[in-house]
Amino acid sequence: MTLSPPDSEAGSKVSEAAVSLKGFSFQYQAHPAVRDLSLEVQNGIIHGLIGPDGAGKTTVMRSICTLLDVAEGSVSVFGLEVNKHRTEIRSRLGYMPQRFSLYQDLTVEENLRFFARLFGIPEQEYARRRETLYSFSRLGPFQNRRAKALSGGMKQKLALSCALVHAPELLVLDEPTFGVDPVSRMEFWDILHDLKKQGSTILVSTAYMDEAEKCDHVTLLHKGRILLDGDPARILKNWTTNIYSLGSDAPRELARFLASQPEVLSSQFFGADLHITAKEEIGATKFRSWQAQCPSLRKWEKIPAGMEDIFLELMENDQDR
Amino acid sequence: MISFSAIVSFLRKEFLQILRSREMLVMIFVFPIVELLFLGFAVSNEVRHVRLAFLDYDRSAESRELVSAFSSTDRFDIVPAEISDTPYTILQSWRAQAVVVIPAHFGRDLNRLDGPALQIVLDGVDGNTATISSAYCSGIIQSFIRKELKSRDPRLLAMLTGQTLTGGVDLRHRMWFNPDLRSSLFIIPGIVAVLVTITSMLLSAMSLVREKEIGTLEQLMVTPVSKIELLIGKLVPFWLISFVQMAISLVFAFLIFGVRPTGNIPALFLFSNVYLFTTLGLGIFISTWSSSQQQAMFFAWFCMVFMLLLGGMFIPVANMPAAIRAIAAINPMNHFMVVVRELVIKGAGFHELHNEFLILLAFGTVCLGGSVIAFRKRV
Numbered sequence: 001m002t003l004s005p006p007d008s009e010a011g012s013k014v015s016e017a018a019v020s021l022k023g024f025s026f027q028y029q030a031h032p033a034v035r036d037l038s039l040e041v042q043n044g045i046i047h048g049l050i051g052p053d054g055a056g057k058t059t060v061m062r063s064i065c066t067l068l069d070v071a072e073g074s075v076s077v078f079g080l081e082v083n084k085h086r087t088e089i090r091s092r093l094g095y096m097p098q099r100f101s102l103y104q105d106l107t108v109e110e111n112l113r114f115f116a117r118l119f120g121i122p123e124q125e126y127a128r129r130r131e132t133l134y135s136f137s138r139l140g141p142f143q144n145r146r147a148k149a150l151s152g153g154m155k156q157k158l159a160l161s162c163a164l165v166h167a168p169e170l171l172v173l174d175e176p177t178f179g180v181d182p183v184s185r186m187e188f189w190d191i192l193h194d195l196k197k198q199g200s201t202i203l204v205s206t207a208y209m210d211e212a213e214k215c216d217h218v219t220l221l222h223k224g225r226i227l228l229d230g231d232p233a234r235i236l237k238n239w240t241t242n243i244y245s246l247g248s249d250a251p252r253e254l255a256r257f258l259a260s261q262p263e264v265l266s267s268q269f270f271g272a273d274l275h276i277t278a279k280e281e282i283g284a285t286k287f288r289s290w291q292a293q294c295p296s297l298r299k300w301e302k303i304p305a306g307m308e309d310i311f312l313e314l315m316e317n318d319q320d321r
Numbered sequence: 322m323i324s325f326s327a328i329v330s331f332l333r334k335e336f337l338q339i340l341r342s343r344e345m346l347v348m349i350f351v352f353p354i355v356e357l358l359f360l361g362f363a364v365s366n367e368v369r370h371v372r373l374a375f376l377d378y379d380r381s382a383e384s385r386e387l388v389s390a391f392s393s394t395d396r397f398d399i400v401p402a403e404i405s406d407t408p409y410t411i412l413q414s415w416r417a418q419a420v421v422v423i424p425a426h427f428g429r430d431l432n433r434l435d436g437p438a439l440q441i442v443l444d445g446v447d448g449n450t451a452t453i454s455s456a457y458c459s460g461i462i463q464s465f466i467r468k469e470l471k472s473r474d475p476r477l478l479a480m481l482t483g484q485t486l487t488g489g490v491d492l493r494h495r496m497w498f499n500p501d502l503r504s505s506l507f508i509i510p511g512i513v514a515v516l517v518t519i520t521s522m523l524l525s526a527m528s529l530v531r532e533k534e535i536g537t538l539e540q541l542m543v544t545p546v547s548k549i550e551l552l553i554g555k556l557v558p559f560w561l562i563s564f565v566q567m568a569i570s571l572v573f574a575f576l577i578f579g580v581r582p583t584g585n586i587p588a589l590f591l592f593s594n595v596y597l598f599t600t601l602g603l604g605i606f607i608s609t610w611s612s613s614q615q616q617a618m619f620f621a622w623f624c625m626v627f628m629l630l631l632g633g634m635f636i637p638v639a640n641m642p643a644a645i646r647a648i649a650a651i652n653p654m655n656h657f658m659v660v661v662r663e664l665v666i667k668g669a670g671f672h673e674l675h676n677e678f679l680i681l682l683a684f685g686t687v688c689l690g691g692s693v694i695a696f697r698k699r700v
Contacts, residue, residue, distance in 0.1 A: 091545045106338065
């Protein structure tokens with residue numbers, strides 16, 4: 001690994017962590033989902049759990065939401081053990097599961113009211129909260145519309161509103177932007193940043209790497225283990241591997257050729273282009289000599305590392321292990 | 322601590338959803354009536370309009386009178402037969418279900434009292450119909466002969482009666498509770514039991530699994546609502562709907578078939594209530610084991626087929642082999658079916674069904690209690 005997690009010391013202040021997992025392992029019917037995982041979520045930040053499907057994001061979130069019986073390791077929320085303080089933790093956190101769909105045959109307002117009642121929110125208090133939620137979600141004009149008639153983006157905002165109706169201290173969102181159009185995704189992240197400003201702690205999972213850069217802190221998960229944990233801006237800045245974007249008319253042929261070159265650590269397709277990583281700088285002379293051997297290589301360009309490059313490289317190293 | 326307001330908000334939500342779903346409304350209010358109509362009229366083991374052919378080799382006044390004795394009842398429809406026919410060709414070609422063969426000299430032998438003979442040939446494939454029509458035939462033939470002999474000489478009748486009936490004992494049959502042997506009277510209480518089962522078991526299981534399928538159950542689990550509140554909120558609507566369906570079917574059973582419960586109606590509702598504990602409990606069990614509505618449907622129908630076949634809906638359990646009767650004894654629908662029939666047809670009171678009540682109560686306690694324990698607010 002080219003970078004040590006920069007925030008590992010800062011995270012040790014236990015009293016400030018909203019969530020703390022220590023040596024947590026979990027398996028579904030002998031199928032390990034999370035292995036010996038330790039993680040802290042600090043108060044008042046947006047913490048991203050980043051990873052592909054099957055990385056263990058949902059398991060981590062469910063354990064935090066008191067939906068699993070934690071047998072190995074410990075999981076505590078607000079300093080309370082999840083196995084012992086389910087009811088208290090549940091009343092203080094808001095959860096939006098992966099398949100947020102709510103009650104399609106109820107209206108926006110009826111969905112909100114239902115969840116408010118379950119949390120025992122008095123009528124006047126609810127009326128006040130509802131207006132706040134309408135103002136940020138802009139669902140007010142649609143309050144009498146059935147949920148099934150909402151667009152994907154609006155459904156997502158309604159689900160978020162339902163998770164927020166009892167003003168939770170911690171918000172746990174499992175892939176909230178999955179399957180939502182890019183404009184709605186951007187709006188959604190703006191809402192999350194507004195919520196953070198108002199003091200909420202947000203744990204959000206995503207498989208979209210571009211969203212990782214919108215978090216204050218990210219944990220990269222792969223196969224139930226942590227690949228990297230830290231502040232995304234610092235991770236990107238300190239990433240020392242060189243990344244080049246190569247253009248080719250026959251990218252597959254080029255990829256095969258590059259696999260035999262000792263300078264190239266890894267190569268990945270990015271749309272029509274090929275991204276390669278290298279320990280050392282690769283000069284123009286080297287590229288020209290490659291071009292001579294593999295004429296389909298058209299152009300090359302050094303690019304700053306994105307989260308996706310970092311993730312893919314770490315994942316590749318992880319598989320070698 | 323059970324929060325009343327959480328339960329109320331659940332009930333409100335469930336009823337909003339049910340009332341907005343056209344399929345559910347049809348299922349609740351139209352299905353009972355359709356089932357009553359179909360099963361009440363169609364599922365009948367009454368034997369009427371049996372196709373009957375005569376092979377009259379005698380062609381006498383007596384044989385013609387015998388044929389006309391059969392035409393005065395709606396039990397038989399007389400179909401024509403050629404003299405070239407045999408009972409075999411008639412039954413095989415499906416023209417008739419029964420054939421009466423009148424041999425030559427039948428009229429002569431009858432007049433001489435020289436052992437007049439007749440033959441009835443029946444299509445035994447449908448054993449029930451064959452047995453019953455055979456009995457009807459014999460009855461008609463006997464009364465024909467009595468009448469014939471009486472018109473000649475009353476003393477002949479006395480002689481004949483003495484010969485055929487044992488010791489001259491006059492045997493009379495009386496059918497109680499259902500004097501006309503109407504099968505609707507037997508079937509309709511059965512339909513009530515089946516409807517109550519379907520609504521409470523299948524619909525409640527489906528409703529719980531739907532929440533699982535669309536992901537709302539996970540969201541509900543993270544609320545402070547306890548599983549008891551959640552289950553009460555989810556099940557009470559189906560409990561109420563079962564009673565509404567029962568009332569609808571009883572009203573329509575009266576309007577269409579004139580079947581009126583002769584027993585204690587509050588007792589009927591009390592028994593149904595206890596029975597619903599079992600079926601709602603099974604509904605929860607099914608939802609705990611299934612992760613999709615298809616799975617729940619499969620499990621529920623698996624239970625339903627077993628409950629129906631061993632429940633005495635069509636075939637009385639008392640007619641089954643001992644081993645099967647033992648299995649049927651653990652079928653709650655079987656006990657409920659007995660109760661509904663006793664209450665509706667026989668006008669039984671609560672005290673006569675005391676044992677059945679205890680059995681149903683035991684089933685209810687085990688099923689509901691067990692399923693509530695098995696239902697977990699975890700993923």
